[in-house]
Each structure stands twice: as C-alpha cells, then as structure tokens.
Amino acid sequence: MAAQKPSLQDGIDRAGSPVALLWRQNPAPWLPENIDPEYVGWRREQAAWHEAVSLSDVSHHMFDLYIEGPDATKLLAVVSANNYENFAIGQAKQFVPVTRNGYIITDGILLREAEHRYVLTGIPAAQHWVRYHGERYRYDVAFDEDPSTAFRGGAEPRIFRYQVQGPQAKALVEKVFCGPLPQAKFFHSIPVTLDGRDFRALRHNMSGQDGYEFIGGWEHAKPVKDIFLTAGQEFGIVHVGAWAYASASVESGWIPSPVPGIYTDPVLADYRRWLPLFGIEGKRPLNGSFYSPDIEDYYVSPWELGYGRSISFNHDFIGRDALLAAKDTAPRTKVTLVFDPQDVRGLGLRENGFHLTYARHRVEAGGALAGLTHQTATIDTVGTIASLTLIDKRYAEPGTEVTVVWGEHPGAGTDPDADLGFPRVRATVQPAPFDEHARKAYRRHEF
Structure with missing residues (x-):
C-alpha cells in the first residue's frame, strides 16, 4: 500500500506554524517555465x-482546471464572488474566490467554453478551492486537470x-x-x-x-x-x-499569487488536510524586510487588490457577508512605487541589470509601517525599479513620498520590529496600473 502523501496541515504541524513553513530568505524568484530568460535582451x-x-x-x-457538468455554474457561483447571470459563452472573467472571512484565495481567469463547461486558468490555488468544494459537497460536475509543465512529468x-x-x-x-x-x-x-x-x-x-x-x-x-x-x-x-x-x-497592476487566506481558520482544517504539502500553498515562499509570525498579517482582501469590478452581491457565496462588510473599510489600496534612481544606484541593483522579487518589503511613512511590497522589478522604460504595493489609504495619493526598507529579515528568533540596519530606498507613490493605457483605455473598447 502506497504511503499517504503529506498534506498542507501536516506541514504546518511539523513546522510549528504557517509562517515557519513558508519563510525563506532570498528565495529565487519565480519565472515562467520552459522559456528562455531573454531572447534579444x-x-x-x-x-x-x-x-x-x-x-x-x-x-x-x-495550470488549467476543466469543470463540466449540470452543476458547474452552481458550484462556481458558490465558491466565488463573480456574477454568473451575464456570463456569455466565449467570455472570460477574473475569478475571485474568497474565504468566509473575505480573504482572497488567489485569482484566476475563468473562461466559459459551453453552457455547462468552464476552464479555470492560472496559479492552482483557486483551482484547488473549486475542486475541493465540488468533490466535498458532491456537485454534479467532472474535473479534468492539465497541470503546468513543471508538474506534467x-x-x-x-x-x-x-x-x-x-x-x-x-x-x-x-x-x-x-x-x-x-x-x-x-x-x-x-x-x-x-x-x-x-x-x-x-x-x-x-x-x-x-x-x-x-x-x-x-x-x-x-x-x-x-x-x-x-x-x-x-x-x-x-x-x-x-x-x-x-x-x-x-x-x-496585477499582483500575482497573493498569500491564500486559508492557513488559520479552524473551519478550513479539512481543506488543509485535503491540500498537498508540496502544492502552491505549501511551497510559495515568504521573504523580505517585513516579517511577522502571524500569517494573517499577509492576508489580503480583493477590495485592496482592486477587484471590486469583478464582485457581485446578486447571489450567495462563501465570504459574501465579510466582503460586503469590508467594501468601504479595507484599510489599504494598490499603488505603484517608483524607486528613486539615485538610491537604486546606491544599492547596486541597477548596475547588476534586471532585478525581480516577490518579497514583502516594509514600506514606511514617517518611520511607521505604511504598507508592503508584493512584486518588484526593474522597468527599463521607467528608468528605475518599480513595485506593486498595498499601502494604507492615507499615503496612496500620487506623488506621496515613502521609503522602502530593503533587506531580508532572518525570520523567527529576531524581533519582527528590530532595526537591522537595512538601507532605506526613497520611493514615490504612483497609480496602479502604472501604465496609462492599461489604467484608462484598454478595457473600454473593442479591438
């Protein structure tokens, strides 16, 4: 008899906490598989x-999950905040699944291929959420998976x-x-x-x-x-x-792979036991100058991510009440931070060429925590490094100056608020999406 594969809950129990399981200093950034780093530079x-x-x-x-059967729409409507009343065949939507407490699982792209057939594409945390509920509660649907190349064997x-x-x-x-x-x-x-x-x-x-x-x-x-x-x-x-x-x-302006809000709710213990340890939920690392032993400090709301246009309250779904309550009270919003080029040169990052990280770096205003970076990369057309950041709404006005704490907290055993002498990088708040066409035009017209 084959040994049972360890679950996410097994990993959390052995590590002692979700953060202990996920924390890694200086992990290699994720990059798409089977694609050269550069073709022409x-x-x-x-x-x-x-x-x-x-x-x-x-x-x-x-990662593609195909969902087909008489209950396909019914299942998807229960596990996500999307509107299914005007979902045409051939249309795609940004899929927004949340926990009962209103935290994002992660998003995905949901395409309706036929009346009772959908395909959900993206990072597999959302696909796991759909499949678990479909199987656990015996919806009349069939699932078919096409994993990413890294998992296709x-x-x-x-x-x-x-x-x-x-x-x-x-x-x-x-x-x-x-x-x-x-x-x-x-x-x-x-x-x-x-x-x-x-x-x-x-x-x-x-x-x-x-x-x-x-x-x-x-x-x-x-x-x-x-x-x-x-x-x-x-x-x-x-x-x-x-x-x-x-x-x-x-x-x-898209934040990839936010931390799924699934690690602490006792109601989701069965879900964590269903999830594999070596899936996205157990392997996507946490790092950066911000460190907290409480995984809930990393959870995010779809309101903070700017997904309000995709949320519909015309049906009942998991997390509906929590999302409705948080509609006007989410403390943070998404912005782009543009790093000061002189400070970037001082860190030696620009000279080293391309830089990419998904680290949660501290963003400070007046010395106090104001937000967290979520994805940071060198943008040559901007001439410096830019970072998608969730920031307290008090500091979200374009042109506001903040500082980014640049470094790698060692994790457990060191005070989360310890001054570790990390350099500060000046940055200016700008809108997200940063690209003006993405922000103002490309959703509005036919092509």
Whole structure:
C-alpha cells in the first residue's frame, strides 16, 4: 500500500506554524517555465509592447482546471464572488474566490467554453478551492486537470497560449489573418482559423497594451508561433523572455499569487488536510524586510487588490457577508512605487541589470509601517525599479513620498520590529496600473 502523501496541515504541524513553513530568505524568484530568460535582451523585450509588438509564450506555466457538468455554474457561483447571470459563452472573467472571512484565495481567469463547461486558468490555488468544494459537497460536475509543465512529468501541454500585444498588434493580426478579425470586447473570445487550424482569440493581455491571447491545441503550437514571428518582422516583433514577461504585471497592476487566506481558520482544517504539502500553498515562499509570525498579517482582501469590478452581491457565496462588510473599510489600496534612481544606484541593483522579487518589503511613512511590497522589478522604460504595493489609504495619493526598507529579515528568533540596519530606498507613490493605457483605455473598447 502506497504511503499517504503529506498534506498542507501536516506541514504546518511539523513546522510549528504557517509562517515557519513558508519563510525563506532570498528565495529565487519565480519565472515562467520552459522559456528562455531573454531572447534579444530584457530591455528590448520590455520596450516591445510599448513601441512595436511582442509575443509572449505562456503555454507552460499555466495550470488549467476543466469543470463540466449540470452543476458547474452552481458550484462556481458558490465558491466565488463573480456574477454568473451575464456570463456569455466565449467570455472570460477574473475569478475571485474568497474565504468566509473575505480573504482572497488567489485569482484566476475563468473562461466559459459551453453552457455547462468552464476552464479555470492560472496559479492552482483557486483551482484547488473549486475542486475541493465540488468533490466535498458532491456537485454534479467532472474535473479534468492539465497541470503546468513543471508538474506534467515530461508530457507536452494540451494547449498553446500566445499573447500578442503592443501598438502594432492590430496590424500584425490583420496581416496574419488577411484582414481584421471580428470585433471582440475586452475578455471576450472569438473562434479563428489560420491555415486550416482552428483555435480561439481572447481579447486579453498582461502589459496593458492592445492585443490578443491566442489559445489552441498543442499540435498547432509551433506552426502558429512561426507564422506570427515571421509575419511580425516588418512590425518589429520581439519574442518576450521569462524576465521581461514576469515584470509585465508590475506595469499592468496585477499582483500575482497573493498569500491564500486559508492557513488559520479552524473551519478550513479539512481543506488543509485535503491540500498537498508540496502544492502552491505549501511551497510559495515568504521573504523580505517585513516579517511577522502571524500569517494573517499577509492576508489580503480583493477590495485592496482592486477587484471590486469583478464582485457581485446578486447571489450567495462563501465570504459574501465579510466582503460586503469590508467594501468601504479595507484599510489599504494598490499603488505603484517608483524607486528613486539615485538610491537604486546606491544599492547596486541597477548596475547588476534586471532585478525581480516577490518579497514583502516594509514600506514606511514617517518611520511607521505604511504598507508592503508584493512584486518588484526593474522597468527599463521607467528608468528605475518599480513595485506593486498595498499601502494604507492615507499615503496612496500620487506623488506621496515613502521609503522602502530593503533587506531580508532572518525570520523567527529576531524581533519582527528590530532595526537591522537595512538601507532605506526613497520611493514615490504612483497609480496602479502604472501604465496609462492599461489604467484608462484598454478595457473600454473593442479591438
């Protein structure tokens, strides 16, 4: 008889606490799998979606959960805050699952493929949440998983995903398809055919610029990519590597992989015993200059993340009352911090080239804690480092000056508030999304 695999709860019990399980000093930053770090240099790759057109291959790092059956919509409506009354076939939504206390699990992209069939894509914490409730409470649904490449055991992906975006994306798409595609609203998809190959075009992107995400069977992956890269030469197309791709969300304002709010609620003990220890919930590390032994200090609300447009109270769902109560009281909001270039040079970060971290660094105003960074990266088009940050609303006005404490707290055994002599980096609050097009335009029109 095979040994039972350890659960998340087993890991917490052995470590002594959720933070003890997750805390790691200086972990390597996550990067998309099976993609070169750079193809033509991360600076050119970052510039491409602003100046010309870029192609990002996101076929390998996404986890897909297919949900199909008579109860598919019923299940999804119970476990998320989304509106399902106007959810059209072919439409996608940012999926917002929360705990009963109103904390985010993590988001994902939910695409409705048919009346009773959906696919949920992204970091697998949200997929775990859906599958657990579907199985635990015996909804009439079937699940089928296509893990990311890191967990496929050498198997090829089922589908390809290519993001084509930038000011020249429209011209490139019209050349490839010999004319304009049918109009599609933001986050709506349409069927397309290219050289006899059928796949889907979704109006979606990661950098805030116009474009599509093309999704289709893996057997068509190479020829479709080759067609776009060849046709795109006259438009200055750039194949985006892992470093530049990982930095795109800093500009577009999406915080990847917030800490799921699942580690402490006794009601979720059964869920933690269901989750594998070596899944995303047990392996995504915590680090940075901010340290707290209480994992709840890392939990976040979808209101803080800016997901209000995706929340609907027209149905009952897990966490509804808590979300409703927090609607106007969430203390923090999402901003972009732009680091002072001189201070960045003083740290030696700029000279070392590209820098990326998901660390929770302390953000201070007047010497007091004002917020936490969540994703930080060198943005060459800005000329310095920028960081997506959740900050107290008192300090969220653009132009406000704050400081970022730059360092790695050693964790347990050292006072969380100890002055460890870490350098302070001056930073200025700016809006999130930082990219003006992402903030003001790209959700509003058809393409």
